[in-house]
Amino acid sequence: MAKKREILRGAEIFCRALKDEGVKHLFGYPGGAVLHIYDELYKQDAVQHILVRHEQGATHAADGYARATGKPGVVLVTSGPGATNAVTGIATAYMDSIPLVVFTGQVPTHMIGNDAFQEVDAIGITRPCVKHNFLVKDVKDLAKTIKKAFYVATSGRPGPVVVDIPKDVTADSCEYDYPKEVEMRSYRPVVKGHPGQIKKAAKLILSAKKPMIYSGGGVILGEASQELIDFSRLLGYPVTNTLMGLGAFPATDKQFIGMLGMHGTYEANMGMHHCDVLIAIGARFDDRVTGDLEKFCPYAKIVHIDVDPSSIAKNVPVDIPIVGDVKHVLTDLIDLIKNDKEKPDAKALKSWWQQMHDWAAIDCLKFDRTTDVIKPQYVVEKLWELTKGDAYVTSDVGQHQMWAAQFYKFDKPRRWINSGGLGTMGFGLPAAMGVKLAFPEETVACITGEASLVMCIQELSTCLQYNTPVKIISLNNRYMGMVRQWQEFFYSSRYSHSYMEALPDFVKMAESYGHVGMRIEKTSDVEGALKEALAMTDRTVLMDFVTDQTENVYPMIAAGKGHHEMHLQPDRELA
Amino acid sequence: MRHILSLLLENEAGALSRVAGLFSARAFNIESLTVAPTEDPTISRMTVVTSGSDAIIEQITKQLNKLVDVIKVVDLNEYRHIERELMLIKLTAQKTDRDEIKRMVDIFRGRIIDVTENTYTIEMTGTGEKLNAFIEALDDSIILEVVRSGVSGISRGDKAIQS
Numbered sequence: 008m009a010k011k012r013e014i015l016r017g018a019e020i021f022c023r024a025l026k027d028e029g030v031k032h033l034f035g036y037p038g039g040a041v042l043h044i045y046d047e048l049y050k051q052d053a054v055q056h057i058l059v060r061h062e063q064g065a066t067h068a069a070d071g072y073a074r075a076t077g078k079p080g081v082v083l084v085t086s087g088p089g090a091t092n093a094v095t096g097i098a099t100a101y102m103d104s105i106p107l108v109v110f111t112g113q114v115p116t117h118m119i120g121n122d123a124f125q126e127v128d129a130i131g132i133t134r135p136c137v138k139h140n141f142l143v144k145d146v147k148d149l150a151k152t153i154k155k156a157f158y159v160a161t162s163g164r165p166g167p168v169v170v171d172i173p174k175d176v177t178a179d180s181c182e183y184d185y186p187k188e189v190e191m192r193s194y195r196p197v198v199k200g201h202p203g204q205i206k207k208a209a210k211l212i213l214s215a216k217k218p219m220i221y222s223g224g225g226v227i228l229g230e231a232s233q234e235l236i237d238f239s240r241l242l243g244y245p246v247t248n249t250l251m252g253l254g255a256f257p258a259t260d261k262q263f264i265g266m267l268g269m270h271g272t273y274e275a276n277m278g279m280h281h282c283d284v285l286i287a288i289g290a291r292f293d294d295r296v297t298g299d300l301e302k303f304c305p306y307a308k309i310v311h312i313d314v315d316p317s318s319i320a321k322n323v324p325v326d327i328p329i330v331g332d333v334k335h336v337l338t339d340l341i342d343l344i345k346n347d348k349e350k351p352d353a354k355a356l357k358s359w360w361q362q363m364h365d366w367a368a369i370d371c372l373k374f375d376r377t378t379d380v381i382k383p384q385y386v387v388e389k390l391w392e393l394t395k396g397d398a399y400v401t402s403d404v405g406q407h408q409m410w411a412a413q414f415y416k417f418d419k420p421r422r423w424i425n426s427g428g429l430g431t432m433g434f435g436l437p438a439a440m441g442v443k444l445a446f447p448e449e450t451v452a453c454i455t456g457e458a459s460l461v462m463c464i465q466e467l468s469t470c471l472q473y474n475t476p477v478k479i480i481s482l483n484n485r486y487m488g489m490v491r492q493w494q495e496f497f498y499s500s501r502y503s504h505s506y507m508e509a510l511p512d513f514v515k516m517a518e519s520y521g522h523v524g525m526r527i528e529k530t531s532d533v534e535g536a537l538k539e540a541l542a543m544t545d546r547t548v549l550m551d552f553v554t555d556q557t558e559n560v561y562p563m564i565a566a567g568k569g570h571h572e573m574h575l576q577p578d579r580e581l582a
Numbered sequence: 583m584r585h586i587l588s589l590l591l592e593n594e595a596g597a598l599s600r601v602a603g604l605f606s607a608r609a610f611n612i613e614s615l616t617v618a619p620t621e622d623p624t625i626s627r628m629t630v631v632t633s634g635s636d637a638i639i640e641q642i643t644k645q646l647n648k649l650v651d652v653i654k655v656v657d658l659n660e661y662r663h664i665e666r667e668l669m670l671i672k673l674t675a676q677k678t679d680r681d682e683i684k685r686m687v688d689i690f691r692g693r694i695i696d697v698t699e700n701t702y703t704i705e706m707t708g709t710g711e712k713l714n715a716f717i718e719a720l721d722d723s724i725i726l727e728v729v730r731s732g733v734s735g736i737s738r739g740d741k742a743i744q745s
Contacts, residue, residue, distance in 0.1 A: 130596060135607050139650040142595070159650060192745065193592055193653040317644035320637065 012184055017146045017177035018043035021110070024153040026053040027185040030081050032072060032444055033057065034065040038085025039125060040112025043177040057444065057473055060465035062089050064437040066096020067463065070105050071438025074424045075399055076445045077230065079106040079160050086112040087125030090171075091132065095431060098136035100167040102428025103251060104228055106160040107167035108153075109133075115175040116144055129171045138166030139194075146179035154186050163196025164315040165228055197314065200331030200339060208286075208310045208327045209343040215284035216355035217306075217362075218244040221267065224251030224427070225289020225313060225333050232256070232420040234337035235288065241344055242351050245363055247275040249290050251427040254417035259396070264363060265372075268296040269564050270409040273371035274363050276562075276570040279304055281362070287311040289333045292322040293428070302569025312336045371562045371575055372413055379530045383407060383482040383554045387414035389534050390452060390480060393541055398450040399424065399442045403435040403459030406488035409560045411454040433462030436479065440466055443475035450478070450541065457483040457551075458507055467520035470547045478540050479549045481513065484556045492559045517549035526551045584613070585639050586658040586665055586735045589628040589646060590745045593619050597651040601628065604649065610634065610642050614667075614732030625653065625745055631733045653745045661737040668705070668731040669713045670695075674724040675702040683724075690716045701726065 015023065021044050025033065034057045037045045048056050059065040062084045069080025080100075084093045090111040100107045111133075114123040130142050139159050141152045152170060160168040212218065220242075226235050232255045239246050239262055246256045247267040256263055265272030267279055279285070285307040290296070297303045303323055311318075311325040312333055319328040329336050374384045387410050390398070400415055401424040402408045408425055417423045424442060426434040439453040460481050470477060482488075490505040517524030523546050527536045533552070540548040562573045591597045598617055605612045613631040620627045632642060639657065646655045658665070675683050675697075683702055687694055692706035706716060710733060717728065737743060 131599070134596075134600060134603055191650070194650045315648065317641065317648050319644075321641060324637070 012182040014180050015183040016043070016047075016180045017149055017172070018047040020146065020149050020181075020183050021153070021172070021177065022047045022051050022054065023183060024150050024185050025081065026051070028153070028157055030054050033081050033083055034059055034069045034072075034441070035083035036062050036065060036085065036089060038087075038089050038112060040086035040089075040114060040174045041083060041177070043174065044083065044112070056083075057469065059437065060468050061463065062092035063095050063433065064463050064466040064469065066093045066107065066109065067099065067431075067434050067437035068441035068444075068466070068469075069107055070096060070100045070434075071401055071424050071441030072445050073100070073105050073107060074438070075421050075442040077421065079108050079157060080441065082107060082109040084109070084111055085125065086114055086129070087127045089125075090127055090129040094132060094136065095433075097133055097167045097169065099426050099429045099431040099434060101136045101138070103224060103426065104165050105167065106165035108156045108160050109167060109169045111169060111171050113142070113171045113173040116173045117175070119173065129169065133169045136167070137169050140169040140171065142171045143176050144173070146176050146181045149176060150183060150185050151189065154189050155191065158189050158191075159194060164225075197316075197330050198332045198335055200312065200329040200336035202339070204327060204329045205336060205339050206343060208329060209340055209347060210349075211284055211308055211310060211327060212242065212286060212340070213344065213347060213349045213351060215244070216352055217281060217283045217359045218242070218286065219278050219282040219284070219307075220244050220246040220286045220288065221249070221279070221290055222246065222252045222255055222288040223249040223290025225291075226252055226255040227420045229289060229314065229333040231289070231334035231337055234334055234341065238337050238341050241341060243356060244286075244351070245278055245360070247271070247278065249293070249296055249427075250412055250425070252290065253412060253423045254420045257418040258416035259418055264367065266412055267570075268293075269298070270413065270560050270562065272367075273369050273562055273573055273575065274366035276564065276573055277366045278363060280569065280571040282307050285309045287313075287325070288337070289313060291318045294322070297322060298564045298572075299567050299569050302571070304570075369575070371573075373576070374558075378555070381527065381530050381533060381552055381554045383410050383484070383552070383558055384414050385530060386480060386482060386533055386537075386552050386554070387411055387454060389537055390454070391415045393534070393537050394450050394452070398422070398452050399439075399446065401425065401435045401438040401442060401451070401453045403453075403455045403462075404430045404432045404489075405456050405459060406484075406492065406558075406560050407454050407456040407459070407482040409489075410482070415454070432459040435459060436463050436477075437466045437469075439477040439479075440470055440473075440475045443477050444473065452478040452480055454480045454482070456488055457481055457485070457510060457513070458487045461511075464516070467517070467522060467547070467549075471521045474545075476543070476545050476547045479547070481549065481551050482554050483510075483513070483551050484554045484558070485510065486556060489560070495559070496565070513549055513551035517547075522547040522549060524549050524551065526553065528553045583635075583639075583659075584631065584633045586663070586733060587630045587632060587643065587646070588656045588658050588735055588743055589630065590620070590653040590743070591626050591628060591649075592651040592653065593624050593626040594651060597626065598628075600649050600651055601630070601646065604645055605632075608641075608645060610638065616732040616734055622745075629732070629734050654743065656743050658735045658737060661741065662739065663735050663737045665709055665733050665735040666707050667710050667713055667733050668707050669716075670703065670705055670729040671717070671725065672701055672703045672727040673720065674700060674726060676700065679724065686716070686719060692716070
């Protein structure tokens, strides 16, 4: 006899579905259209609701949570401005393929299209920056749609999914049945790579004289870090990571030659330029990575492994495309290579590594260690030492982000959390909060700049309310540093609106939010201050480092240049 | 090069705007687009005429396939295929011109489907090129209204494009 199912209201179905989906944290902000749902949230304790102070903060916090845990981040906002405020965070997640499920309230179905109070076409507005979105018009579709949303967000190439729920749907009732699985005839992500292509790739990889392994965020999203390590060790080839891929391969490993791209290392970029076989794994040939496409990897045959066919040959034509989940494809490749009679060309590899070491000897990340004016690089380096390279580090966007990527050597995946694709200032603090909620026992630092930090500063309140003691490392140069750097290089030092007049007293600001504020002005104070802040494991600490105003990020590939045309620090031009 | 893409997609509100939005967001060309339900009312067929280099067409095909509502994408250029477009055209048809217009319609194998004292309304199908040729053969001054459906296409032979 079929079990009689419970009749529940839409708002109850929402809460039950999240519980059945295993959601622990819901980042949100209430409003008229979602009040039925908030009333149900009040009556349950399976899902902890985190009240942010701005909807952008909700999406970034959920995003940070998702990047650190691999689980989808879940957001609930109201209609109209609630939905529009969430858009920046949704687009941020979309560009970096982060699984989010964002629920937006909507005016009642009979009022849709009437320009009702707090009405906005959330489906239309978010369409270009989501993996998919749904409007639920009938309570009978609610549970199934929620299941689909989680499935689409987390499978294949992950991404954000928006579910728009009109208020009347949350008031209507129906039988509750949360499906265990959903089948969608129009959506069936590929898992296994094509065996013929993998075989061809293995042959090419083994024939390389000057190979490069270039891996990206896809390796982290696909939980394939161990496979990447095994694959790389088996071959002994040099490995470079994209900004999004840092941590997938241990940065302190001798095979790691640093990040590549616009602010990548000299050895990584020169390696790209001169390699004869490029193995691209879960990376998408972004313009910040490739530089001028005409000059990109001129001597290389390219193997490209990606779960998303549209990433392949989008910017750069490739010789051997493999569509599939990176974990599966790498496992298959490792098997083939292990069993192949052919071995990597040891002699060629030796001279290739010699070349790598010669390039590395240039020491492209060198900075002045003699001055008492704080060098931002030094702060990041000290943080890395003191946290033994094992902290979760979020960042915002700009110079500090690049220095964090260059000087914090990530040895594990999911430790480096930044907005790589969209480049969203204001991401770092709410993201750090999301990470800390997921891992209360871990050290979570947000490396930021004073311009980025103030974009979502209101979340300091959320940090207090939910006790998420993060360490905010603000590299304060009183400029929008990266804008200033470009203005110095390309606009004859006309610093148009790039400097921050009337900054707040960050120490007092931290204190007014109930946290600890510190201001550090001398190099000799950096280490002590960091130690002190890290020791306060139960407090959020805002560290205002007064850094060198004119420091620039080097090396750098200017727009329109190739990998072999890098600029080093001004007194040591090579290229 | 011009390509005709045949798509099967979920017949759901918003599916059309996802496709249209994709073309505008990624700056792909779109010459015409037609859409209607198939024999299965839950599935729509869309025919898109676009143009671009091989690399761009490859990207368009991949991006369309990536849309969650899209079930299948086929580039009809890869098959022997037939394309047709429907045109409804209203012409001024004064007494003295009527015979000549009727002859032209017959030559192009169209049909006159509505007649008033002053006008003929004509239905014609064919390739876009043929419809253009008909329009060019007319005196511009007698054309009152042109309504074209955009291209529909189907592969030749036994092969059918199904979900």
